[in-house]
Amino acid sequence: MTKVTMTVNGRSVAGDVEDRTLLVDFLRSNLGLTGTHVGCDTSQCGACVVHVDGRAVKSCTMLAVQASGADVTTIEGIGTPEALHPVQEAFRENHALQCGFCTPGMIMATVDLIKRKGTDLDEATVRHELDGNICRCTGYHNIVKAVLSAAEKMAGAKAAAE
Amino acid sequence: MGMEGIGAPVKRKEDRRFITGRGRYTDDIALKDMTYAWFVRSPHAHARIRSIDTSAARAAPGVVGVLTGADLAGDKIGGLICGWMIHSKDGSPMKAGAHPAIAAEVVKHVGDQVAVVIAETRNQARDAAELVVVDYEPLPAIVDPAKSRAAAAPQVHPEAPGNLIYNWGLGDEAATDAALAGAARIVTLDMRNNRLVPNAIEPRAAIGAYDPAEEHYTLYNTSQNPHVARLVLSAFVGVAPEHKLRVVAPDVGGGFGSKIFIYPEETVCLWASRRIGGRPVKWTADRSESFLVDAHGRDHVTHAEMAFDADNRILGLKVHTIANIGAYMSTFSSSVPTYLYATLLSGQYDIPAIYAEVDAVYTHTAPVDAYRGAGRPEATYVVERLMETAARELGVDPAELRRRNFVRSFPHQTPVIMAYDAGDYEAHLDAALKIADYAGFAARKAEAKARGKLRGIGFSCYIEACGIAPSQAVGSLGAGVGLWESAEVRVNPVGTVEVLTGCHSHGQGHETTYAQLVNERLGIPIDQISIVHGDTDKVQFGMGTYGSRSGAVGMSAVLKAIEKVEAKAKKIAAHLMEASEADIVIEGGELKVAGTDKSLPFFQVALAAYTAHNLPAGMEPGLKEGAFYDPTNFTFPAGTYICEVEIDPDTGKTEICSFVAVDDFGKIINPMIVEGQVHGGVTQGLGQALLENCVYDEESGQLITGSMMDYAMPRASDVPSYNVTTTETVCPGNPLGMKGCGEAGAIGSPPALINAITDAIGNNDLSMPATPEKVWRAIRAVA
CATH class of the missing domain: 3.30.365.10 (Aldehyde oxidase/xanthine dehydrogenase, molybdopterin binding domain)
Structure with a gap:
């Protein structure tokens, strides 16, 4: 067992894990942060996407020990039911989720996408960038709409702030 | 219509928990003193179990128990059942082989479970499972349904000689033969409806918890129908009495049919919890396990002939289908290629005579059962591929050939049981033609040609049947439950x-x-x-x-x-x-x-x-x-889908340029949700037609497409945004006038895409999925 310490959603956490423990298992089992999901075992589906030191990472493909010392943000950390992140709000507004299982990963990937690519997005870019996240319910139509809508709103908010 | 009443596009109440990571799925549940199960699964498609040595596994760190099929049989836990009785043409009941929750003597497909290890942690269970030594005698396997009835084919179950479960027929064979004999033109097509893996993004999971003080069981399970699970697990499998069994299906991450069925793993979790003294037992599938043991979909091999008179009116339709049931008969497997399939072969058309014959066969593959659409996509593919092929062979416009043969008065009794209650098929055809700008297609095709691209257009005028009922009727057809x-x-x-x-x-x-x-x-x-x-x-x-x-x-x-x-x-x-x-x-x-x-x-x-x-x-x-x-009839959603594609002749790659869906779902409660159902269904259908294919190795019976790296799931960049709208004829069969919208997209879309691609390349000989390689070869075959 190895002791890991990290910051998760702004809180310092520590735990003893096997060397082979995946980050996603540490988040789900040790910390009870079950919003991050596991949908496959080959890093394909993206249901487990979290942010590690500000970058989107598939937490099923990173060991907990690799994340020791890092700053991790999960779906529970970007907004609350009372104060949603603009991307969360856009997913709700645009019916971009059905069963909800891929949704946390989709939202975390989208937040990262807007951060990397900016708010001036087009449909082709969004579809290409979301290739690492699989949804079986929505056919992506409304997810793409939600991403574009969130980007637009975030651009507007940014402009208003400036 | 009020702001929140029927017809309003109300935002979903349930979303807030899902978008903030506060959903509660089965694997999110942690019970006190919970243990973890890992299944030992067969690496062989077909083998006799000579012996199982669990001693090393039992001695491994953290192991609480190791259980085998012999333990299961010793506790008199029954096998899993198929809940729909089908009779063959000769009147004999279907020939179902045994389906133990853990194989004790013979394994029948790769992934078949032979033992379960229960341990303090999931990793400990997984490690110990590797220490279970199973001595197998490998046997030859059969995976191709078209070859499974050959005299030399390996046998899956002794109860089903020649691997034949039933040879079932529907319709009037003599009248259909007469129609074919008197036809001006007969259009013939051989088709394969490719095998699919449902792949709901939440893998299946179960927690069995036994309370020895109350002799009470609780099952948390990824189920679409918890009461049916409770009934089957108690009355048939015999794990627990019905009044002592609570089944909870909390948030479930997609089903698409695959979570209807009562599977071995939840059976074992319940039973194992009692065997280890009442500690809860949790099992969560790896995606690899989902590929191996979740019930797959489709897998039909079909030969069909459609007869036309000199005025291009359909005289008759004759269909023969071999349906792969897999190694075991899953819960509703028998109904899918029979009453959910052949009853829809009339499509939207007035066809005087139809005869369908279905051979359901065992193979050494995972069980096959209902997957989004369940039988109706297979029927729609047969009818709509035939209609497009006929239009080409008869030299008529595909839209007009359909229009000429539409059912126009209701109620309409088809020759295959169904009585269509309401519809206006021209309304959605006309709407779709307009939205798709069919009139402008020739110009778009010419413009694409100038760019070196092949452009094609394809139709699908599907009909399906939802709200399966009334109970008395489905009971008379063999259903073991009311609906x-x-x-x-x-x-x-x-x-x-x-x-x-x-x-x-x-x-x-x-x-x-x-x-x-x-x-x-x-x-x-x-x-x-x-x-x-x-x-x-x-x-x-x-x-x-x-x-x-x-x-x-x-x-x-x-x-x-x-x-x-x-x-x-x-x-x-x-x-x-x-x-x-x-x-x-x-x-x-x-x-x-x-x-x-x-x-x-x-x-x-x-x-x-x-x-x-x-x-x-x-x-x-x-x-x-x-x-x-209890409904008085099925409901009959119907619609027209038009797909337009462009193909690069150098690579064979298909781009879906536009997809128009016009559906008649009757009255609609929430158009936002209905459109979402169509988007998802269409994407699953386009996935089947373009990307997805479950492949077993012919020789070894190994699953070749056993992960999301090998099985092509549709991704955001594979599909376009859709043009979705509805027309409305009110369903007279229920007080709300609703027809149902959950499966239409997956039912209607595959033939629309294949019809478009074959139109583009000028070669009708193309099977699903239309991978770039297949399309490239098909282009060259006619060049």
């Missing part, structure tokens, strides 16, 4: 409402749409309405969600219960306001005396029902009503 639905509407003393439904939402949005129905009738805001489902301890017996039934059947049951609540509330209001019951109307959350200014808010009537201080003489207190609703 009604139940509801209870509980008005609380403060006037808020809980609806308990036997349906189950795993993405469909029932928490919103059911509340919209209550709002429409009682005028209560939807945030004061809760929908309760998925727990056999809370909800009365119900049949669950599949077959696009939750609206037409499930909501009809809710409506029936609401009507009873309304009737009682009106009696109370009339009494309190000293008015005639006949004069009371419910409007905007109030009970009013028509034509006066007298009214009572709904909550005051509810409170009066519970204080019971001043009720009409003889009336029971309370305001809570239940209902069971």
Whole structure:
């Protein structure tokens, strides 16, 4: 067992894990942060996407020990039911989720996408960038709409702030 | 239509928990003292088990127990069942082989479970599972359904000689043969409906928990129909008595049919919890396990002939299908290639004679059962590929050939059981032609050609059947269950409402749409309405969600219960306001005396029902009503899909340029949710036609496409945005006029895409999925 310490959603956490423990298992089992999901075992589906030191990472493909010392943000950390992140709000507004299982990963990937690519997005870019996240319910139509809508709103908010 | 009533695109009530990571799926549940199960699975497609040595595994760190098929048999736990009896043409019942939850003597497909290891942690269970030594005697395997009946083919079950489960027929063979004999033209097609893996993004999971003090079992399970699971696990498998078994299906991450069935793993978790003294046992599938053991879909091999007269009217249709059932008969597997398939072979067309014959066969592959559409996509593919092929061979416009043969008067009795109740097939065809700008296609094709691209257009005029019922009819066809639905509407003393439904939402949005129905009738805001489902301890017996039934059947049951609540509330209001019951109307959350200014808010009537201080003489207190609703007929959603593609002849790669879906779903509760269902369904259908294919190795029986790296799931960049709209003919079969929308997209879209690609490349000989390699070869075959 190895002791890991990290910051998760702004809180310092520590735990003893096997060397082979995946980050996603540490988040789900040790910390009870079950919003991050596991949908496959080959890093394909993206249901487990979290942010590690500000970058989107598939937490099923990173060991907990690799994340020791890092700053991790999960779906529970970007907004609350009372104060949603603009991307969360856009997913709700645009019916971009059905069963909800891929949704946390989709939202975390989208937040990262807007951060990397900016708010001036087009449909082709969004579809290409979301290739690492699989949804079986929505056919992506409304997810793409939600991403574009969130980007637009975030651009507007940014402009208003400036 | 109010802001939150029927027809309003209300945002979903359930979303807030899902977008903030607060959903509660089975694997999110952690019980005290929980243990973890890992299954030892067969690496062989077919082998005899000579011996199993569990001693090393038992001694491994953290191991609580190791159980085998012999233990299961010793405890007299029964096998899994197929709940729909099909009789062969000769009258003999289907020949079902045994389906033990853990194989004891022979394994019959790769992934078949031979033992289960229970340990303190999942990793310990997984490590110890590797120490279970199984001595196998490998045997030859058969995976191709078309070859499984050959004399030399390996046998899957001794109960089914020649691997034949049933040879079933539907329709009038002599009349169909006569129609073919008298035809001006016969169009023939051989088709393979490719095998699919459902791949709901939440893998299946189960937690079995036995309480030795109460001799009571609880099962948390990724189920679309918890009551059916409880019934089968108690009455047939015999794991626990029904009144001592609670099944909870919490948030479920997609189903698409694959979570209807009662599988070995949940059976074993329940039983194992008792065997280890009552500690809960959790199993969560790896995606690799999902590929190996979840029930797959489709896998038909079909030969079809359609006869036309000299005026291009259809005279008859003859179909022969070999349906792969896999190694075991899953819960509803027998019904899919029979009553859910051949009954839809009339399509939207007036066809005087139809005959279908189906051979259901065993192979050494995972079980095959209902997957989104279940039989209707297979029927639609046969009919709509034939229609497009016929249009090409007869030299007529594909839209006009369909139009010429449409059913135009209703009710319409087809030669294959179904009585279509309502529809207007020209309405959606015309709407789709307009939206797709069919008139402008030739110019777009010419423009594409100038760029070196091949452009094609394809149609699909699908029909399907939802809300499978009435119970008496499906019972006479062999169903082991009734297909009604139940509801209870509980008005609380403060006037808020809980609806308990036997349906189950795993993405469909029932928490919103059911509340919209209550709002429409009682005028209560939807945030004061809760929908309760998925727990056999809370909800009365119900049949669950599949077959696009939750609206037409499930909501009809809710409506029936609401009507009873309304009737009682009106009696109370009339009494309190000293008015005639006949004069009371419910409007905007109030009970009013028509034509006066007298009214009572709904909550005051509810409170009066519970204080019971001043009720009409003889009336029971309370305001809570239940209902069971059994439909009088199937419902028949239908629509027209038009797909336009462009193909790069150098690479064979297909780009879907546009996809138009015009559906007639009858009355719609929430158009936003309906459109979402179509988007998802169409994508699954396009996935089947373009990308997805489940492949077993012919020699070894190994699953070649065993992960999401090998099995091509549709991704955002594979599909376009869709153009989705609806037309409406009201369904006369249920009080809400609804038809169902959950499966149409997956049913209608595959032939539209294949018709478009074959149109583009000028070669009709193309099978699903239309991978770039296949398309490239098909282009060259006719160059």
